Every structure is written in C-alpha cells, then in structure tokens.
Amino acid sequence: MQTADKSTQTLAIHINGIVQGVGFRPFVYKLATSLKLAGTVSNAGDGVHIIATGSTSSLLDFTQRVQLEAPPMADISSIATEELTAPCDHNQFIIIDSRHQSAATVPITPDIAICSDCLQEISAPENRRWGYPFTNCTNCGPRFTIIEKIPYDRPYTSMRHFPMCAQCEQEYNDPLDRRFHAQPNACPTCGPQLSWHDRNGLEITTEDCIGSAAQSLAEGRIVAIKGLGGFHLAADATSNEAVALLRLRKKRPAKPFAIMVRNQEKARLFCSISDKESNLLTSPQHPIVLLDKKSNHHLADNLADGLGMLGVMLAYTPLHALLLDHPAAPDALVMTSGNATDEPICTQNQEALHRLQNFADYFLLHNRNIVTRVDDSIARVIGGKARLLRRGRGYTPVPVAVAQTSDMLACGAEMKNTFCIIRNNEAYLSQHIGELSHLECFDFYTESISHLQTILECTPQKVACDLHPDYPSTRYANRLQVNCTPVQHHHAHTGAVMAEHGIEQPVLSVILDGTGFGDDSTIFGGEIYIADRKGYQRKGRLSHLPLPGGDKAAQEPWRMALALLFQHFGRQGLNQQTLPHWLQTVSTYKREAIGQMLEKGINSPLTSSCGRLFDAVAALTGTCLEATYEGEAAMLLEQQAQLFATEQRAQNREPGTGYSPVPANAQDMVILDSLPLAQWVLDDLNQKVSPQEIAYRFHWWLIDGIGMLVEKVRKKYKINTIVLCGGSMQNKILFEGLDTTLREKEFTVYSGEKIPVNDGGIALGQAYIAGAP
The missing domain is CATH 3.90.870.40 (DHBP synthase)
Structure with missing residues (x-):
C-alpha cells in the first residue's frame, strides 16, 4: 500500500458522458501510468469511476489531460472530483471489472464506422484479420445495435454467443492493446461468419x-x-x-x-x-x-x-x-x-x-444477432452547417443536454416518427422509426420504447404527445395511464430547436411545414409564433387554401393547383381554357369532382400549409402532378429553382428576385397572401417564362414575404431571436435565403443541426415543452 505524505493526494473522480465502449479506460490507464499514479479505473452504470493517488501536481495534470486528450469518440458531459483522506489500496494503476450498483445513468455509445487501423488490417494479407468482415476495436464497430443492457460489457451484448479465442482474449485483457475491452472483439477463428x-x-x-x-x-x-x-x-x-x-x-x-x-x-x-x-x-x-x-x-x-x-x-x-x-x-x-x-x-x-x-x-x-434495428442517418450541409435530416446510425442514442426538464417519455408524431426519453436532463431521441400508421412500424415503435427504457433503467411517469387525437403515437400515450400532456405540432417543432440550443426565453418561430393539427379548426403548416416553453401565440401565417380530399391532396398536387386557381378566380379558374395544358391532362371527370368539392366546401378543410403551397406551384408549372413519395413535388420544384439560379450565374447574371409579396392583417395576425400567385404564374406561363424561373421567383416570394411578416411582428413585440423549423426548412434555397435575409435584418437565427427540423425532431420538442418547470 502506498503511504500518504504531504506531497501525496488521493482523488475520487467520476466522469459521465460517452465514456464506455470508446477506449476510455485504456486511455486513463496509459495516462495515469505515464504520470506514475496509483489507483483504479472502472465502468459503472453511472459512468467511469477513477481513484488516483499521486503528487498534487501529477493529479492536476491528470485531471486536465483526461478532458483535453480523451479518445476521439468520447464526449465528457461532466467530471466531478472529491479528495479522499486515505490513499488507494494499490501501488500501481489497474483497470478493474465493471460494477453496476445503482441505476444506469451513463449514455449509450452509438455504432461507429470502421477506423483506419482496422481498415489497414483487413487489407493486409499478413494480418490474421485479413479479409475478416467483423473486425473492430475500441475506436470503431457495433455498439447500440448489439447492446441488450448496460454496463456495456460483452455478456450484455449479442457477442456473448461468440467465446473469444486465446489471441482475442489476450488482446481483450491487455490495457496497452487498442482492443482492450472492445466488447465485439473477434477474429476468423472465434467470431461471426x-x-x-x-x-x-x-x-x-x-x-x-x-x-x-x-x-x-x-x-x-x-x-x-x-x-x-x-x-x-x-x-x-x-x-x-x-x-x-x-x-x-x-x-x-x-x-x-x-x-x-x-x-x-x-x-x-x-x-x-x-x-x-x-x-x-x-x-x-x-x-x-x-x-x-x-x-x-x-x-x-x-x-x-x-x-x-x-x-x-x-x-x-x-x-x-x-x-x-x-x-x-x-x-x-x-x-x-x-x-x-x-x-x-x-x-x-x-x-x-x-x-x-x-x-x-x-x-x-x-450469424451475429442485431438487437436494435437502426437505419442509416441522412445529413445535408445547409447554411454552412451540417444538419441531420434523419437521425439514426452513428448518432442514436447520443443524448442532448436539456435544461430543467422533467423525466418523461415523448411519443412523437405519426410520420418520420421518433420518440424521446428524458432522464436526468438528458434527452435520448430514438432512431428513425417511420410511418406509425403501418402495424409493423407501430410494433417496432413499442418494442423500441421498451428496449430503451430497459437500457436506461427508467420508466417515466410523465408522457407528452401530439395534439392530434388520431395519431397512433397519441393513442399509445393515452393508453399508458400516466400524466399525459398534448403539445401542438408546430409548437413542438419550435421546442425542438429551442431544446437543442438551450433557449428558454420567448422566440419568434417560423414554421414552414406540411400539415399539423391546429387549434382553430384549420390545418396549420405555414406559421409565425411567439413561443416559449410554456405556450405559443400565433401571430402570422400563410393565407388559407382549401385542401380538396384532405390527405389525398398531398399525393396528387394537381388538386392543390386547382385549389389555388379556384381560391383566386372562383369556378371559372377551373375552365379548360384557363388551365395550362398539363393540368388539362387530368380527366374532366376528376376536375369536375374537385370543382364541386371546392364550391360546396365538401371534404376541403382550410390549410395554411407551406408544403401544400409548394405542391400547388409545382403542379401549376407542370413540375409534378402526382407525387409517388412524400415531398416529391417540393424537391422537384427546388431543383427547378436551382437550375435557373445556376444557369444565370454561369452567364454572370444575377438570378433576380421573386414576385412582390402582399402582406395582410387580420385579428392581430399578419398574413402572406398566396392567392396572387395564381395570376402571376399563369401570366408568366403565357409569356413563355420557363418553369425554372417561375420556381425561383416563387422561392424568393416566400423568402421576402416571411421576412416582411417577421419584421412586423418584431416591431410590435420586440423579440429578436428567431427559430426556423418544419419540414420545408430542408429546402436549401428556402432555408439559406431566409437565414441570410433575417441575419441582414439583424435577427439572431437558430435552426436544427443535430436534431432534424422535420417530424423526426418533434418528440424532443414535445418533451422540452411538456417538461418545463
């Protein structure tokens, strides 16, 4: 046993964050040994525990370098030290077995892409892992997809079915080897095939x-x-x-x-x-x-x-x-x-x-079992920053720190579903689940909730869900028989951005989206809110369009084109001679049926949806009459606008601006009137303006119009912080145009980065709002 003297000190150090399954203990061992410290390091359900004895200067150096030199995939969220009166029981530094004495609070490590060292090994004929497709080390390989429970140790993973051979066992037990305690460690002799x-x-x-x-x-x-x-x-x-x-x-x-x-x-x-x-x-x-x-x-x-x-x-x-x-x-x-x-x-x-x-x-x-299914993540660089559009492999279930939020389960939306569990002010947003209206996806959803609760060892006694009563996620929340808080869809979109960036003060929120259950018998989707964690006030929107056939209109954008024409011109706007020739390809019977629905208001709820407005313009320009997948019309319209901008710049010409936005006011609300678009687009088509240029003008009409509306709201309410959210913010032209315009107007602008701005982030927003103190 080491004897204490005046220059010797003993510290208990507790580290939390992504510190298991990333080579953290070998890193600590090597660092402590180099500094001639005695002590121990171990994994536990609540992080990594270190007892270290040595000189005061060495311990100071140690605690600083632990944070500065941690392994690449480690992410320390907190480090706490406590001085102990007695030195440790060892005269050297050792790694001891994991212990699990209390509820698990350590974050779970995501799956990590193959590292350069392993890549080199599988490519080297002289290496024993040459050509072996399950090679990994502490710096890479499967994690979340093989974990059954924590601590993250081999007996609690699907690798427990593959006993290690002598060589793998030696690597696994050698603190100086990069495969030290790499739980999926394997080779052609003993591993999966x-x-x-x-x-x-x-x-x-x-x-x-x-x-x-x-x-x-x-x-x-x-x-x-x-x-x-x-x-x-x-x-x-x-x-x-x-x-x-x-x-x-x-x-x-x-x-x-x-x-x-x-x-x-x-x-x-x-x-x-x-x-x-x-x-x-x-x-x-x-x-x-x-x-x-x-x-x-x-x-x-x-x-x-x-x-x-x-x-x-x-x-x-x-x-x-x-x-x-x-x-x-x-x-x-x-x-x-x-x-x-x-x-x-x-x-x-x-x-x-x-x-x-x-x-x-x-x-x-x-023959290695997959414990948890996880789709590939999707990302795009927009506005100079990497932004996740689908959160899955590599990112899930890394938590997001959230301020003062009750432990709870947030059940998410119906489409692009994810759920979220808040535990100890950390938000665990699940992997992408999908469309809950399908039974198999709903089963995946409930199984995933149960599995993550098991891993996190928590069963929240509060639940949040969407305001829409018919979402499968809402019905699931209501069946749990615990305190349930419904959150309006677009308030949750706002909350997701606020949660990611730690915003608690009131914000202006621009939500450009598909559809969401509103609170005034209409369908929301193009909104300006003043919002905080406690509530929201709707201060602006896009003008209303009828939604002929309800959800069917999203699959058949030609319906929205007819709705836009009808809303501006009345029934004569649907006459054969008024319509562009591509809309004339829609059967007379169908057009007549839609005309009657619009005239009589049958199954044609009003919507301020930005997504459906994109559909209308896409169909009106002949870009997309029928959508075979969600968002197809909007994506094709964005591409048309991009083609025009690229062509103009290639000829050293500025692409120009959009149509002149027409703001209006109604009941303490500013409105961007979309109805003139019908006349403007038809006039441009008659003058042989290309669909690409019309698409570009439409984008900039929307950008300029939103800019005008938020300035009006700011002038009255003196709020300068703005968040941009909703599925339409995945459109690069729209987002970057708004971001630039609003920053030029000296707004402070936030949007989703690690959390999707689409419905994949809804659950985090629900939890942040429903869990507010």
Missing part, C-alpha cells in the same frame, strides 16, 4: 461469400445484405437496368436511392464535395450525405430522377469495405433499406428470407 444463400434461403457452398456477392451485383442481380443495424438491398448503381429492376421489385418508381462507395475519392467521381461535406462524409458516423451530382457522373440515370443531388455514404463496416474493394464489384452500389415500403428494416435472417424473398436474388447473411 458469413453465409451465401439463394432467394429460397438455401445455403450455397462457396469459399468466398463476398466475392460471390460482388460478382452477382456486377451481373445486375439484387443482393440482400445483412449489415450493422439491419438489411440493405444492394444493386449496381452504375446500371440503369439493375436500378430499374430494384425499383420494380420494391414498388418504388421514383423516390431517390442512396449509394455507397468505397471511399471519398470514389465519391468525388460522381459528386461535387465541399470541405464541410467532406468532413461530414468521412466523420466517424459516416451518414448518407446529400451532395450535388456532377454532370458526367457515369451513374445510372434513374437513381434520383429529376434531382440534382444524390445521397452518398462511404463504406462504414469492414463487410462493406471488403465488398467494394473486390475487383468484381461495381464502383458504386445502391444501398437502400431492406424492407417493403413503409415497413421497418429487416434484422433477423429468417425474417429477411421471408420478407425480402421477392426483392432479392441472393442473400449475404451473418
């Missing part, structure tokens, strides 16, 4: 499963690949025929497919990549990043029809890297979720063989 199967599930004998998959993909086949958080359906992204076959089988006629490439150099062959996009693409999370396609990209033309951007991700597991490295493999692979439309991704082998049998020609399987 691949198998190759036909579409009927029969195993095909082969010495090279990856080679068989690469060759099949090169021949135009569809291969279902079991990955990290679920299955992908893979196809040759350079082949129109292979992509068309995948579209046919998946019944996905136009929705863009994301691609996977081996490395950033390959990605640059197909897309333009800025420095910030490069950093995002190569980050440890390896999300899908939306990038601008090059004109000579040599990819299949039907990957993202009508769009100038493409979702690209780099190989993030050794399996993906080995597949794309194979000489037979195509340069780029479609990697889309292994599921039928609106169902959750498959995770288990037998489940996939059953559900994906009609999609895939072959199956590349492995």
Whole structure:
C-alpha cells in the first residue's frame, strides 16, 4: 500500500458522458501510468469511476489531460472530483471489472464506422484479420445495435454467443492493446461468419461469400445484405437496368436511392464535395450525405430522377469495405433499406428470407444477432452547417443536454416518427422509426420504447404527445395511464430547436411545414409564433387554401393547383381554357369532382400549409402532378429553382428576385397572401417564362414575404431571436435565403443541426415543452 505524505493526494473522480465502449479506460490507464499514479479505473452504470493517488501536481495534470486528450469518440458531459483522506489500496494503476450498483445513468455509445487501423488490417494479407468482415476495436464497430443492457460489457451484448479465442482474449485483457475491452472483439477463428444463400434461403457452398456477392451485383442481380443495424438491398448503381429492376421489385418508381462507395475519392467521381461535406462524409458516423451530382457522373440515370443531388455514404463496416474493394464489384452500389415500403428494416435472417424473398436474388447473411434495428442517418450541409435530416446510425442514442426538464417519455408524431426519453436532463431521441400508421412500424415503435427504457433503467411517469387525437403515437400515450400532456405540432417543432440550443426565453418561430393539427379548426403548416416553453401565440401565417380530399391532396398536387386557381378566380379558374395544358391532362371527370368539392366546401378543410403551397406551384408549372413519395413535388420544384439560379450565374447574371409579396392583417395576425400567385404564374406561363424561373421567383416570394411578416411582428413585440423549423426548412434555397435575409435584418437565427427540423425532431420538442418547470 502506498503511504500518504504531504506531497501525496488521493482523488475520487467520476466522469459521465460517452465514456464506455470508446477506449476510455485504456486511455486513463496509459495516462495515469505515464504520470506514475496509483489507483483504479472502472465502468459503472453511472459512468467511469477513477481513484488516483499521486503528487498534487501529477493529479492536476491528470485531471486536465483526461478532458483535453480523451479518445476521439468520447464526449465528457461532466467530471466531478472529491479528495479522499486515505490513499488507494494499490501501488500501481489497474483497470478493474465493471460494477453496476445503482441505476444506469451513463449514455449509450452509438455504432461507429470502421477506423483506419482496422481498415489497414483487413487489407493486409499478413494480418490474421485479413479479409475478416467483423473486425473492430475500441475506436470503431457495433455498439447500440448489439447492446441488450448496460454496463456495456460483452455478456450484455449479442457477442456473448461468440467465446473469444486465446489471441482475442489476450488482446481483450491487455490495457496497452487498442482492443482492450472492445466488447465485439473477434477474429476468423472465434467470431461471426458469413453465409451465401439463394432467394429460397438455401445455403450455397462457396469459399468466398463476398466475392460471390460482388460478382452477382456486377451481373445486375439484387443482393440482400445483412449489415450493422439491419438489411440493405444492394444493386449496381452504375446500371440503369439493375436500378430499374430494384425499383420494380420494391414498388418504388421514383423516390431517390442512396449509394455507397468505397471511399471519398470514389465519391468525388460522381459528386461535387465541399470541405464541410467532406468532413461530414468521412466523420466517424459516416451518414448518407446529400451532395450535388456532377454532370458526367457515369451513374445510372434513374437513381434520383429529376434531382440534382444524390445521397452518398462511404463504406462504414469492414463487410462493406471488403465488398467494394473486390475487383468484381461495381464502383458504386445502391444501398437502400431492406424492407417493403413503409415497413421497418429487416434484422433477423429468417425474417429477411421471408420478407425480402421477392426483392432479392441472393442473400449475404451473418450469424451475429442485431438487437436494435437502426437505419442509416441522412445529413445535408445547409447554411454552412451540417444538419441531420434523419437521425439514426452513428448518432442514436447520443443524448442532448436539456435544461430543467422533467423525466418523461415523448411519443412523437405519426410520420418520420421518433420518440424521446428524458432522464436526468438528458434527452435520448430514438432512431428513425417511420410511418406509425403501418402495424409493423407501430410494433417496432413499442418494442423500441421498451428496449430503451430497459437500457436506461427508467420508466417515466410523465408522457407528452401530439395534439392530434388520431395519431397512433397519441393513442399509445393515452393508453399508458400516466400524466399525459398534448403539445401542438408546430409548437413542438419550435421546442425542438429551442431544446437543442438551450433557449428558454420567448422566440419568434417560423414554421414552414406540411400539415399539423391546429387549434382553430384549420390545418396549420405555414406559421409565425411567439413561443416559449410554456405556450405559443400565433401571430402570422400563410393565407388559407382549401385542401380538396384532405390527405389525398398531398399525393396528387394537381388538386392543390386547382385549389389555388379556384381560391383566386372562383369556378371559372377551373375552365379548360384557363388551365395550362398539363393540368388539362387530368380527366374532366376528376376536375369536375374537385370543382364541386371546392364550391360546396365538401371534404376541403382550410390549410395554411407551406408544403401544400409548394405542391400547388409545382403542379401549376407542370413540375409534378402526382407525387409517388412524400415531398416529391417540393424537391422537384427546388431543383427547378436551382437550375435557373445556376444557369444565370454561369452567364454572370444575377438570378433576380421573386414576385412582390402582399402582406395582410387580420385579428392581430399578419398574413402572406398566396392567392396572387395564381395570376402571376399563369401570366408568366403565357409569356413563355420557363418553369425554372417561375420556381425561383416563387422561392424568393416566400423568402421576402416571411421576412416582411417577421419584421412586423418584431416591431410590435420586440423579440429578436428567431427559430426556423418544419419540414420545408430542408429546402436549401428556402432555408439559406431566409437565414441570410433575417441575419441582414439583424435577427439572431437558430435552426436544427443535430436534431432534424422535420417530424423526426418533434418528440424532443414535445418533451422540452411538456417538461418545463
């Protein structure tokens, strides 16, 4: 035992944050040993515990360097020290077994993309892990997807079925090895294995499963690949025929497919990549990043029809890297979720063989269980910052610190659903769940809530949900028989941005969105609020349009074009001679039926939705009459506007501005009147103005109009902080135009970065608002 003297001190140090499964204890061990400290370090349910004895100067150096030099994937949220009167019981520094004596409070580590060291090993013939597709270390590999409970130790993961061989055991127990306590540690001798199967599930004998998959993909086949958080359906992204076959089988006629490439150099062959996009693409999370396609990209033309951007991700597991490295493999692979439309991704082998049998020609399987299904994350650089559009692999379930919020479960929205659990002022936003109206997704939702509560060892006694009474998430919340607080949809959008940035004072909120249940018998979606955590006041909106057929109008944007024409011109606006020729292709019967609905107000609720206004202009310009996926009309209209702006700038001309916005006032509310758009667009079409220029003018009409409205509200209420949220804020032209305009007007502007501005962030906003003190 070390003897205490005047120059010796003993500290108990408690560290919380992302500090388990990231090589934190080996880091502490090496640092403490280098400073000649005695003591211990251990994992516990509430973080990492350190007892350290040494000179006062060494301990000071130690506590400073623990924070400054922590491993790349570590994220220290708090560090507390306490001086002890007695020295530790060891004369050296050691790592001791994990202990779990109290409720778990340590955050859970997300899955991490393969690191450069492991990548080098699987590529080196002399290395024992050469070509091994489950290679990992403390700096990379599966985490959240294999965890059953915490502490994060091998017996509590799906790797417990694979006893380590002697060599792996030695690495695992060596504090100086980068695989020290790497829970998924494995090698070809003792770890998970691949198998190759036909579409009927029969195993095909082969010495090279990856080679068989690469060759099949090169021949135009569809291969279902079991990955990290679920299955992908893979196809040759350079082949129109292979992509068309995948579209046919998946019944996905136009929705863009994301691609996977081996490395950033390959990605640059197909897309333009800025420095910030490069950093995002190569980050440890390896999300899908939306990038601008090059004109000579040599990819299949039907990957993202009508769009100038493409979702690209780099190989993030050794399996993906080995597949794309194979000489037979195509340069780029479609990697889309292994599921039928609106169902959750498959995770288990037998489940996939059953559900994906009609999609895939072959199956590349492995025998490591996926405990938690997690989709790929999607991100885009907008306004100079990386912004998550879908939060999943690599980011979930890293918590967001929130101020003074009660422990609770927030149940989220119906579409793009996520849920959120608040524990100890930390918000755990779940992975992307999907569309809850489908039974399989709802089952995934309830299972995920139960699993995360088990891992976090908490059962919140407060619940928050959407104001809409018919959302499956709302009905679920009401069945829990605990204190339940409904939160208006767009107030929750506002709350999500406030929570992420720690804003508690009142803000002006611009919410440009699809649809949300309002509080005045209309459907909200283009709003200006004054809001704080306790409530909101609606101070502005887009003018109302009827929504003929309700939700059907979002699938058939031509309905919204007719609604805009009807609202401005009356029934004569629907006459044959008034309509652009593309709207005349809609059958006379359908147009007549919509005319009667609008005239009589049958099944045509009023809406201020920005998304439906985009639909109206997209259909009126012939850009999109029928949408095959959510947001298609708006995305195509954004692309049209971008094409015009790019063409003008290529000719050294400024693209100009939009139509002149017409603000109005009604009942202490400012309104942006959208009805003149009908006349302006028709006039432009008659004067042979291109749809691209009309789309650009519409975008800037909306940007300038919102700018005018918020200035009017600020003048009256003296609030200068503004948040931008809602699904329409994923539109780069719209967001960047608003951001620039509002900053020029000296507003302080916030929006979502780590939290999606779409419905994927709703649950965090619900929790932040309902949990306010």
